Amino acid sequence: MLSQRVKNLTPYVPGEQPQDRQYLKLNTNENPYPPTPKIEGFIKEFNIEKLRLYPDPLANNLREKIAQRYMVGKENVFVGNGSDEVLSFAFYAFFDSSMGKLLFPNFTYSFYPVYCDFYSIDYDKVPLNTDFSVNINGFLNGEKSCGIIFPNPNAPTGILLSIDDLNNLLERYPKDRVVIIDEAYIDFGGQSAVSLIVRYKNLLVIRTFSKSMSLAGLRLGFAIGDKKLIETLFAVKDSFNSYPIDMLALKIGEIAIEDEDYYRSTTEKIINNRSKLSDELEKIGWEVLPSQANFIFTKKHGVTGQKVYETLKNKGVLVRYFNIEGIKDFVRITIGTKEQLGILLKEVQKCFSGK
Ligand code: PMP
Numbered sequence: 001m002l003s004q005r006v007k008n009l010t011p012y013v014p015g016e017q018p019q020d021r022q023y024l025k026l027n028t029n030e031n032p033y034p035p036t037p038k039i040e041g042f043i044k045e046f047n048i049e050k051l052r053l054y055p056d057p058l059a060n061n062l063r064e065k066i067a068q069r070y071m072v073g074k075e076n077v078f079v080g081n082g083s084d085e086v087l088s089f090a091f092y093a094f095f096d097s098s099m100g101k102l103l104f105p106n107f108t109y110s111f112y113p114v115y116c117d118f119y120s121i122d123y124d125k126v127p128l129n130t131d132f133s134v135n136i137n138g139f140l141n142g143e144k145s146c147g148i149i150f151p152n153p154n155a156p157t158g159i160l161l162s163i164d165d166l167n168n169l170l171e172r173y174p175k176d177r178v179v180i181i182d183e184a185y186i187d188f189g190g191q192s193a194v195s196l197i198v199r200y201k202n203l204l205v206i207r208t209f210s211k212s213m214s215l216a217g218l219r220l221g222f223a224i225g226d227k228k229l230i231e232t233l234f235a236v237k238d239s240f241n242s243y244p245i246d247m248l249a250l251k252i253g254e255i256a257i258e259d260e261d262y263y264r265s266t267t268e269k270i271i272n273n274r275s276k277l278s279d280e281l282e283k284i285g286w287e288v289l290p291s292q293a294n295f296i297f298t299k300k301h302g303v304t305g306q307k308v309y310e311t312l313k314n315k316g317v318l319v320r321y322f323n324i325e326g327i328k329d330f331v332r333i334t335i336g337t338k339e340q341l342g343i344l345l346k347e348v349q350k351c352f353s354g355k
Helices: 038-045 048-052 060-070 083-094 112-118 136-140 163-172 227-237 247-258 260-283 305-314 338-352
Strands: 077-080 101-105 123-126 145-151 178-182 203-208 221-225 286-288 295-300 331-334
Touching: 038 247, 060 077, 060 221, 060 247, 077 083, 077 227, 083 112, 083 178, 083 203, 083 221, 083 227, 112 123, 136 163, 163 178, 221 227, 260 286, 260 295, 260 338, 295 305, 305 331, 305 338
Parallel strands: 101 123, 101 145, 145 178, 178 203
Antiparallel strands: 077 221, 203 221, 286 295, 295 331
């Protein structure tokens, strides 16, 4: 009854969303601040009669607004149902084992190997440097690869590569293979690689509305790259689903992308909260990796990540740990509001002081 393909799948496991009680959720890198208040008026006034019609399969208006915001052409923009979907299309479109293996860091977004299995793409994991930063030389040495993908800043470490590092990588990498930079968390302190797409036609930058724009529930993501890459993504999308983005999401996306001032202010709050949380944890003996994302990756000597996770869960605070050799001692904590982080810190101090 089941296909061989489906028998071999190992699906991605998202951060838990338990319903048994109310938790302080610091486990899935959601934004603690609401999306732009301008969305409310639109939803209240939306004429539901319009839902009879299919949405624009080319997402023209939203792509135009994204293009204006990032100073590229509309032909350089693709939008999808969350950046996970954009990533999935991109894996299908650009990575092919007959050209070599796909490369990504050994500790990174755990959806990447899942897409590889789904599309039968061979891959190699490139070890991070000892300070947990992404090792660019590791992508360039060794056998020819069919492409490279990594988040910048990386997840779950939060560590950022500079534009100089990215330039260095793109300059040295073969121009007939695609490099994807997944910028899900770039707004929290990094410099985007979007400006490099003109020079490197093999660079695809993928972004999301889920993090800095507080719209994880809406499911919108986009890619920016050379026209040919974007056309290929459309060909993949149109072989799978003509209308992955509904009419409401398209319009809400337009409203969100235009309200830069609002998102700048919420992002600044998150950056401040991150630096305060990091300082406070370091003061009580925790090691915190230098993060430019809306989360930190931290550990306390002598306590496993699992122990920290379980203890805090018992206290009603959810964080995330990864049962993977090499990062088992860490937990990833999403940056919440000042009040939320106050609660977290109180519990951390109570439960782990002196251990
Ligand atoms: N890339 C990275 C590195 C992520 O951490 C996430 C969030 N899980 C995504 C992409 C996907 O985000 P979304 O599908 O909500 O746009």
